[in-house]
Amino acid sequence: MAGMSKAQIGGILARQGILIAFALFIIGFTLANEKFLSADNVLSVVRSSAILGVMALGVTFVVISGNLDLSVGSMMSFSTIVVLDLHDKVGPAIAIPLMFAMTIALGALIGFLVGYLKLNSLIVTLGMLSAIHGLTLTYSGGKNMDIVDKQGTWFSVFGQGTALGIPVPIIMFLLVAAFLGLVLARTPFGRKVYAVGGNGTAATFSGIPRARTVFYCYVISAACVATAGLIQASRSMGSQNTVGQGLELEVLAAVILGGASLLGGSGTIFKTLIGVLILGFIQNGLLLVGLQFYVQFVVTWVIIILAVWLDIAAKRGKFWSTIA
Amino acid sequence: MQAGKLSTYLSKGAIWGFIVLELIFFSVAGEFLSITDKAFMDIDNMLLLLKQSAPIGIIAIGMTIIMINGNIDLSVGAIFALSGIILLDSMTWPIFAGLGNWVIPVSWLLALLTGITLGFINGLIVWKTGVDAFIVTLGSMLGYRGLVFMYNGENPTSHLNWTLVDFAELEFLGLHTATWFLLIVTAIIWFIMTRTVHGRNAYAIGDNREAAVNAGIRVGPHMLINFMIIGFLAALSAVVFYSESGSVNPNDGQLYELWVITAVVLGGTKLTGGAGSIISTFGGVIAIQLLRKGLGHIGADTSTVNLVIGIILIAVLILDRQLNAKGKEELKI
Numbered sequence: 337m338a339g340m341s342k343a344q345i346g347g348i349l350a351r352q353g354i355l356i357a358f359a360l361f362i363i364g365f366t367l368a369n370e371k372f373l374s375a376d377n378v379l380s381v382v383r384s385s386a387i388l389g390v391m392a393l394g395v396t397f398v399v400i401s402g403n404l405d406l407s408v409g410s411m412m413s414f415s416t417i418v419v420l421d422l423h424d425k426v427g428p429a430i431a432i433p434l435m436f437a438m439t440i441a442l443g444a445l446i447g448f449l450v451g452y453l454k455l456n457s458l459i460v461t462l463g464m465l466s467a468i469h470g471l472t473l474t475y476s477g478g479k480n481m482d483i484v485d486k487q488g489t490w491f492s493v494f495g496q497g498t499a500l501g502i503p504v505p506i507i508m509f510l511l512v513a514a515f516l517g518l519v520l521a522r523t524p525f526g527r528k529v530y531a532v533g534g535n536g537t538a539a540t541f542s543g544i545p546r547a548r549t550v551f552y553c554y555v556i557s558a559a560c561v562a563t564a565g566l567i568q569a570s571r572s573m574g575s576q577n578t579v580g581q582g583l584e585l586e587v588l589a590a591v592i593l594g595g596a597s598l599l600g601g602s603g604t605i606f607k608t609l610i611g612v613l614i615l616g617f618i619q620n621g622l623l624l625v626g627l628q629f630y631v632q633f634v635v636t637w638v639i640i641i642l643a644v645w646l647d648i649a650a651k652r653g654k655f656w657s658t659i660a
Numbered sequence: 661m662q663a664g665k666l667s668t669y670l671s672k673g674a675i676w677g678f679i680v681l682e683l684i685f686f687s688v689a690g691e692f693l694s695i696t697d698k699a700f701m702d703i704d705n706m707l708l709l710l711k712q713s714a715p716i717g718i719i720a721i722g723m724t725i726i727m728i729n730g731n732i733d734l735s736v737g738a739i740f741a742l743s744g745i746i747l748l749d750s751m752t753w754p755i756f757a758g759l760g761n762w763v764i765p766v767s768w769l770l771a772l773l774t775g776i777t778l779g780f781i782n783g784l785i786v787w788k789t790g791v792d793a794f795i796v797t798l799g800s801m802l803g804y805r806g807l808v809f810m811y812n813g814e815n816p817t818s819h820l821n822w823t824l825v826d827f828a829e830l831e832f833l834g835l836h837t838a839t840w841f842l843l844i845v846t847a848i849i850w851f852i853m854t855r856t857v858h859g860r861n862a863y864a865i866g867d868n869r870e871a872a873v874n875a876g877i878r879v880g881p882h883m884l885i886n887f888m889i890i891g892f893l894a895a896l897s898a899v900v901f902y903s904e905s906g907s908v909n910p911n912d913g914q915l916y917e918l919w920v921i922t923a924v925v926l927g928g929t930k931l932t933g934g935a936g937s938i939i940s941t942f943g944g945v946i947a948i949q950l951l952r953k954g955l956g957h958i959g960a961d962t963s964t965v966n967l968v969i970g971i972i973l974i975a976v977l978i979l980d981r982q983l984n985a986k987g988k989e990e991l992k993i
Contacts, residue, residue, distance in 0.1 A: 455977045456931050458732075458794075462918055463977075467970025473963030582914075585802060598792055633806025637799040645789040 394560025402600025412580030415565025443558020495571025533600030730933025738804035779891020866933025
């Protein structure tokens, strides 16, 4: 490709470095356990990644806009508890939109604080993590939620159903990914998200509404969280208050593994999809070869650092060269 | 008085004003709502509060340096837990069997070395790879927690050494051992940050990294040392806490980073680096602990405490923004 700078080529090499590492990983696990690449296993990995994946798609918007969202885990707990509670009170047809409205309202609040008041997103969402957790506990009175009549409701379809032989969570995940992918890559709004994350001041001067764009990123993120909460609630038909605790880290890990820069301005939905799958397959592979569940934390850590290191090594000569 | 001066004064002294407000509020509210008939401002209660502030406080003091530097450390909770495990478990290792009570300083040393090593790993990665500290420590938060779980599965690691418990419960001049540790750490780090070259460099790097490099400050090694300091302090906090409790759960220390960062931000340290004060962080720690204890005193449960802490954190950010935005030209949207 003509006209490509050295840094761009380096960036592509770095990105492929991760894909190559991922491929080696897959080959290794396939050799270690022939079940690894079976259709059943692949399907089950993607299915169990759907909840994390949907959340990561939304957070991708937030990260590209140059911000962070640490509150998605406790927000997911919130939407799960709310939809389970409302299910028995008003029925699923009303419960689902109500839950979406409440979750999106929380997202809008964060969007207002970060976008319009220009507060630091790390601290705002750290505070919201705590506040929403408190809200969830207050809402549920500290008790676990359960759907009373588990057999007599169509609510289970989102988490447990299949269509054309494909689990519904996978279909929802891919639909959301396709839609958000289009929004990010093909709409004026998507271009604004990149512009705001790339250089907020320049974007403002060129007439892009920075505050509004950031605001909508958090709304999108919250809508994704609500979708994840719906899948989670429907899959388990009952839940604890802490179901989403710690998920924000895995979500961020997936987004970063996919290659979105925390400095904002770069990343795509497709890359995040890859990041989610890498995380899912690593966890699954480690379990299949009989390693402890906890080892995956350590492996994930090493892989995140390597991924970001590669990325930065490719972009060297800019910001980070100032580190002596 | 100029507007700029007034706002500086307000934001610097805000934390102490906040503490006074809290004291008044909980004393008054406690009269009507308290679940016990003891007064909130009871001297024993306040001494206990200081003691209970120590684990979070000691780490928060370290976090202040990291944040003045323009970095952040999210792995402190995991370092806390892992150091605690090493502390308690090493006392039962067969090679130390003949040591008797001399095993205590050995275990302390091992626990502190664990913290320093984990901090060293964080710092080295930040320095050598240039990866943002947020990502590095986010990763090691997962990684170190993985190590914690690998150590003993989901079982707690327990070992109660009564000599150690006696030491932890000692009172000297009316203050508990843990309180002394907090005060001494605060004093030493305050001295480092205000009276030494290392401290001055920390502010310089946080303020403008490029300028600091040009001024000949070795930014990488400097940050490495700071990460080792916070690793040490997280381990010290574990030493202080687990000497008395004697049992580490693999989930211990989770959300510590939230409490610690909240305390530091309440104390007025800027996330962008270059500004902050150890004494104000100490105030932030006391304010947080007062809030937790006060809300408990008037019968609020954990959920309310979480809710209030979150809201206060955001309110402080808004207030801080309002105070600091005055006089500066803001880009209109």
